[in-house]
Every structure is written in C-alpha cells, then in structure tokens.
Amino acid sequence: MLKVLMACVWLLGSAYGAIAQAASVVFLNPGRSSETFWVSYAQFMQAGAKDLGLDLRVRYSERDNQTTLAHAREALLGTERPDYLVLVNEQYVAPQIMRMAQGSGVKLLIVSNALTPDQVQLLDAYNDTGLIGTMVADDEQAGYLMLTDLMRQHGPVAPGTTLDLLAFSGAKTTPVAQLRVQGMQRALAEHPEVRLRQLVYGEWSRQRAFEQASQLFKRYPQTALVWSANDEMALGAMQALQDTGRVPGKDVLFSAANSSPQILAARLDGRLSTLVAGHFTLGGWAMVLIHDEAKGVDIGARGGRNRQQALFQLIDAAQARRLSGPLPSVDFRALSAVGKPASYRYPFSLQLLLR
Template structure:
C-alpha cells in the first residue's frame, strides 16, 4: 500500500509540468460550459478564509467560475438564509459547495433541488438525524446531492487526545501510574465537526490513559476560549493537558494559561486542530505541542471533483461511493516547516492543479478516485514547491 501511494504521488508530481501535453479529449457526457460554483463558508474565521483562498487558486487553474460568501452570523439559520439568497439570484450557480449544518441541511438540499442546483457537501460528517430524510450517502434519495467529502473528525479527536497524553508523560506532568487530567474546548452546538471531534475525545479519555475533567463549549472563539479556560484552570489546578477542537480556541487557552502563571509546553500541554499559521508559530516557539490539519485543502479537492464531474468524469463512475473520506495529519516541531510550505499562497500558485484532474490526464482515468491519495498528492506537490 505504501509503495502504491508513493507511485501515485510521483505520477501526480510528474504531471504537474506536463499538463499541456495531456489527453484533453472531452468525455461524450461532458458539459460544453465551464461550471459556475458558489462556496458558502460557515463563518469568517481565519481557517475558513484559508480554505476559500486555496479554493480560489484551484478554481483559477481549472477555469471554474467561482464565488465565495461568508456567513457572518455563524449560525445554522443565518447559513440557511445565505443559501436562500444565492438560490434566489436570477442567474443561479450550477453547484453549491456547502458544509453540513445541523437541522437545516436537508432543507438546503431540497431547496436546491427545486431550483435545479446541484450540491456538494464537505468537511463534516452527515448527522445521523438527517440520514432518514436525505439518505446515508449522496444520490441515494436526492439526486442533486452529488457528493460528499469529509475528514475523519472522530479519529482526529482521538488522535489529538492520545498525542497530548503521550506528551504529558514525556514531560513527567503525571506519575506513570496516573491518568493525565484533561480539560477540553469544543465548538458550536450546530457543528457536526465539533460533535464528532468531541466523540473521539470521549473515546480516548477512558480514565486509564487520560481522564477528561470537563469539556465546555467555546463556540470556536479565541476570546471565549481564553475566558472559559481561566475558569477551568482555577477549578482544576491539576490540569496537565488542554484539548481544543480548533487552533483559535487553543491560542485562547494558552493565553489563559500564561495569565495563570503557567508555561504552555512546560507546565501543561496544549493541542488544537486547523493548521492555522499562528498555531504553527506557537509550535515553533514550543508553546503549542500539536495541530492537526490539511483539511484546509478539502474545499479545493471538492472543487476539483465538481469540475471533473461537470466535464464528464464522475468521481463515482467506478461503482464506488459518492461519499469520500480522508485522515488528518499532525504538525509538530518535527515537521512544522514542511507544513508551513503547504500553507504558503505563493506555493499554491506555483502548483498547476490541472495535474490532479482526470479531464486533463488520461492516465488518471484508469485509477479509482481516492480522497486520501489526492490529498497526499496535493501535500507532496506543495512541499516540493517549498524545496522539500
């Protein structure tokens, strides 16, 4: 398996400089127009601006008509309103790329269906409560829901908890026969990402390795995380690890720890999720132990899949599911410089993302579409531009 992944990454990298010579004969089922795609960002945070920026570069390479709208309300009802505004336009997009929102996404899919607009969802899992209405996978009950791409948030929550446990023990913050005391910060109630990451946390903190003292909602807010962590540290002065469902909240937690006279990275360990540039800087400084990420590229991958679908190369055309998943990767002091190359916009511009499209590369049409392999290919191409 490892050899196969290496070979496919080499194939991707080799095609970056040869796209112009690739087989671009159209598929008979292809549309003769370029796709018009609107991405609806769930909020205005640094992470989602990074997602949108990466998507814009992929769109430019693929010549996709692309627009981004940000939900300033950061709530499921404001997100629904944003969808309604887009679908009320006289010139409607061909596709919406959205994130699942608890309690409203089934409405979004149905409204888009009535407007003859196709939908691709990404980043978070499909909630159990919604599956009765929309099906457990795209195209099962709603034909206009063409695909779903998700990072495994449950495994991510587990991985983050286990890495913090291991680091706390390396630092001798607890005796070898004691569980690591953990407090946790999670996101909004309507976020399935927050829910699934927390589920992974609960599965990893069984009391034998780590013990979860308390988990609180900080709604993805750095300031709210700082304030709530201050309360948690007073309530649980023996805290050895802070688990955070996002880097922004982790930064707020470290601020609170410093205000309490503690040294993050020495007196307690902190980890987050998102690969935000500020988090990588904190890893270099030794304050933040780990950040899980690469899902900032998920929107770009979703856009690539939509583009190829529109041009006649369906990502589910080999009988595979239209729902795909991939895993987080960890950034630590050992690889933080490599990860930073992946986040640099100048490196995004240096990669020709047509190299990953089946429209422009006939040899890729013979290989089943794999989200994990494509994300590995994106990663390798970006690190190559950084000289790694």
Template structure:
C-alpha cells in the first residue's frame, strides 16, 4: 500500500488541479500585518493561480473565537469543497478546528501548534501536522547572540517570549534554555511575553532595560518582537551595542542583521508552508494520497529553516526576494525528523 502512496506523490500540480476541480484553497493565519504570515497568503495565491483554483485567506487577528467563526463561515460558503492549511492561533485551538473540519469532511494540514496528547491519526481528514524545528531555532539564535557579547559567551540577557500557549514560542524558549545550560556564564535575568507583537515588545523591553540596564543581549522568540526590542535599545543609545536575536526571517530582520542591530534569525519559508500543506490536502481529497496508509513519521514531522547570520544574510535575502517554483511532487523532500 505504501509503495502505491509513494508512486502517487509523483503527480504534478496540474493533476491536482484536475482532480480537485475548483476546490477553494484556504489558509488560516494570525494576521497580514506580520510579513511571515503575509507570506502564507502569498504562497497560497501563487498556488491558486498555477492551479486555477480560488483562494481564501482567513486572518484571526490573534483572536481564537474569530478563527473559529471564520472557519465555520468558510465551510458554509464553500459547502465543504475546500482544503485548509492552518497555523492555529494557539495549541488548544487545534481540537475545535479538527472537529469542524472533520464534520465537514475537509482535508487539512496544520503547522506549529498542536497539543502533545492530540494525535493526527485520530482524525481521518487531518493529513499532517508539520513544524519547523523550533527548539533548534531558539538554541541556534541564543548561541549566536552569546557570541556578540563584549566578552563572548559571558554576560546577561533578557528574553522576549511569544504567546505562552503557542508551541513555537514554547519550543524556541526551550532552545534558549538548552543554550543557557551549555553556557553557564550567561545568565537570563528576566523574561516577559509580548505575544508576537512589535509594539508590546518595545514597551516590555523598555521596562526590562530600566530594571537591567547593563544586559549584554536580548533574545527574542520572533523577528517582529525583535524589531520592537531594537527600537527600545535605540531609545537608550544602545542599538548595535546590545544585539537582539529573532526567528522567522522577515525582510526587516535581514536589514537589521546587515545594520548590526540583530545577531541572527532563522528563515521559515511560509510560502512553501502554504503550498506544501495545500498540495498535500488536495492530494488527499483527490485520492492521490492515502492518508490512512501514511506512516506516522509522515503524518507529524519537522522540516528545516535556514540559519541567517551576518556571513550569509545577503545570499539568503537574494534568494527570498521573488516567489520560487517549489517541487511539490515529493511532499517529504525536506523531511528532517518525526514528531512523536
């Protein structure tokens, strides 16, 4: 059976379009104000154009209830003739989303957020749960930040967390904690959650800098918040002297790395995320991908992001300036590890 599934993965996007005639491609994201999430929409629209399929973007604006009501309305609008690629607002949101989509018979793929005790296999239309290696990202960016201290790998930091019930935020912070254990001469003196918000991060960083004016670095769980921290550091005359780390790889983060205010980031290609998830869901809907026969390691898995430092930022930035043409024939081409 699995050999047949693998053979089916060689289909091209034109075959998917024919099999899922006028199925609506739906992406559920947090908000278009974040360039990373805006790339979800851009990737979906590019795929929709290639397949001649309609695309709807549902933006929760960080409100889980809006996320649920928008999804319910979309199911009614399309009559369930849709596939979904969703970045749930928070981990606990996965179960209500799953129940709605299962009731409607809609195939879907999730990213980032999923409670550990919720199993993909328990929902027949849940094709896969995929994530970037968030622990590895938090760990990498912490180590890069530590290198920038006046005395490398020796000093103090403050940390700006994301949404506390968000899996990416939780795992990136685990990566920071892993790095702190390996570098005992670096101390985390205080951390606060800024919920992925630039303005909130700016205000929190100002408060933390007032309490800890001599910190050597600021670890941030994403680039949007890192930019808020950079603005706060600039206000007290320490921009560039005290560097900030991030994750996501938004354009402003690349510029900040080039300017010397950020130490590093990790580029997560949300355009690929959208196209991969939607293509997998379309293949399942058309019968080209047998979800039930797919092994667990391909139902819940990690893919890599790109580590961005001052040494390679120009190369990475040049590569993300235009919409790539992705290889969507092998859904597992970037598979790194199983999520158990």
C-alpha cells in the first residue's frame, strides 16, 4: 500500500512538474474577436501551442491600440507575467511595448508586422527589451503576385490601350499594408499598360471599401481591375460593383488576400479571379520557435532571428476547395528543431495544410 501511495505521489509530482515547466505565452491580437482572419490566426496558434505543450492566452484588442497597450502593461508589469509575449507592430505600437518590457524578464517575439527601419534606429538604446526575434510573411511578394496574376487572368492588351486599376490598401500606418502596396507598384512597373487610377485606404474594412468603391466606380467607369490588400475590402468592393449591375469576375476582375470562407467561396464561384493566402499560419509557426527557444535551441542559427517566411501563394480553385473544408492537423512537434541536426531548417509552408 505504501509503495502504491508513493508511486501516486511521484506521478502527481511529475505531472505538476510538467505543468510548472510549460512555457507561458500571451498573444496581443490586434484584431477583433469577430474578425475571421485574426480568429483563424489565433486558432492555428492555439493548435500549435496545444501540440507543443505551451500555455497560450490570446488577448484581442478589438482594433484599439489603447487596449493593446493596456493588455501589454498587464502582461509585462503585472504579478502574473508570461514567459513570452507575442505582439504585432500594427499601427506602429511595438516600440512602446518594447520600452515597457525593459527589465520585465518577459521575452518578446514580433509577428506579422516587423519593426520599420526608423523604429530599429530609435530602439538602439533599448537593449534589454527581451526581443528574441521577428517573424513575418513575404507581404511585398503578395502584393506583386496579386496584380501579376490579375494581368495573366485578363490576358493581352491591345497596343496603345490601357487598363484602369483601383487599389484598396489597409491601414496607412501598418507595415503589412505598405509592403503589399510596394509589391503592387513593382508589378505596375512591369505592366505600363495598367493605369492606377486611385489608391485608397479601406482600413481592412468591408463597409469602408464598399462606400469608397461606390464612389470610385462612378468616377472611373472604365475600371477593369481591382486590387485589394485583404478579403474584407475585396468583398465590399464586389458588392459595390454588383450594385451597379455589373458582374465581379466578368466585367471587372478582383484580387484579394486571406482565406476566409466568404472569399474562398468567391474564388470558387468565379467572382474573385486572384487569391493569395497562407500568412494566417504565422502564429502557429511562431509557437514552434518559442517552444524551441524555451528548450535552449539557438533559433538564430537556424535561419536567423529576423525571419521572413515565404508563406503567400496563389490559391487555385482546387486549393480553395481544400481550404474550405476541415483543415488537416499539423504535427507541430515534428517541425521542432529539438534533436535535429545543425543543418535542419524549419519547413514552414501552407503546403503542410494542403497535402
């Protein structure tokens, strides 16, 4: 009986030790708790954390920077500090959080929106911020792919003629939005037959883009192409076109980024001609890096601490159908560098979900 009791105590102690050793993570989610992209981003992150034995809490800011800062203050200066804080440089908020983190003992990982070059210079004096790295997607390439594929879908243009383009970017002070616009501009330089009539900032909002597009389609009735930095703005602009009696995908070709159910449906029914996706996986891959860093892996030696992952890819109809159904589970533990040779590189890719 005593042996059984001692064995139970040992098992309980082992279980408690495993729980106590689980690295804790707080994610400052800049989106709304009802926003499809940021919810799916957090869900994939939670799947990774669960598989890797991390204790993850997600705090939504509801698109309010003051809420983000309040959540950061609670995590960094409160009594129950996490081991890691994951944040997004949305609306340039990262430097304030990094200054707040000085001396807190909490390690930081920036995802999706990296520090701007100016911010990096300003933060040179802040060495003790606990920043272990950044992890972003190839947003410039996403912007480029959308416009070049729109042109492929449209086909050749008669000599001496031009195509009118409208573009909907996100928030002006968001690095991701700026990079996607830069990619679009690179594609424009390769296609002089495309004339950008107007670039507007839809703030990632379907309603705002709908209102803007309702005016723009009147101002530029010959619009042939619409480039949108996300799915919500594309859907809003499509609705505005439909209200004029024209057909998205036939009278005007649309592009978008993201993989929400509605935009995937639009890709499948032909209203959307070009779709890029894959960056919602960033949070999940970030969990692998945090797991490995907590286990003593030098993540900088395996691809660098400031990582740009080639996550965006064009989504064809078959892939849109695949993403519309239940996604396959990912073995996040198998992606870890723990126990792998020094030559191992993280194989982060949307293809892990499309197999």
